[in-house]
Amino acid sequence: RMSETIELYKPIKVGDKEYTTLELREPTPKDVQELGLPYRLFEDLTSEPVPSVCVKYIARLAAIPPSAVLKLDLGDFTGLLYVVVAFFNRSRREVPMS
Secondary structure (H helix, E strand, O other): OOOOEEEEEEEEEEEEEEEEEEEEEEOOOHHHHOOOOOEOOOOOOOOEEHHHHHHHHHHHHOOOHHHHHOOOOHHHHHHHHHHHHOOOOHHHOOOOOO
C-alpha cells in the first residue's frame, strides 16, 4: 500500500493533538464508491481537483475529522488537493497495470 506524508506549513490542532504532518493512505475502490472522484477530467485529459470532494478524501485518508481539514492553511490545503488527485494518476505507480 502506498501512502504520502505531507509536512504542514502551519500545524493544526485536533482536540489535544497537534499535527505537523498528515499521512494520507492510498484510496481504495470503496472510498471512490462512497465519495466519488475527487477531480474533473477535461477533454484534453487534464484534471482539476474538486475541493468539496477532496475535503472528504483528506479527512478519510488522513483519519482526521472534516472540520480539521477546514483549519488547514490555504497553501497546505491546496497542496493536499493535488496529493489526493495524484493517487488517481496511473503514472505514479512503479509497476504498470496490465
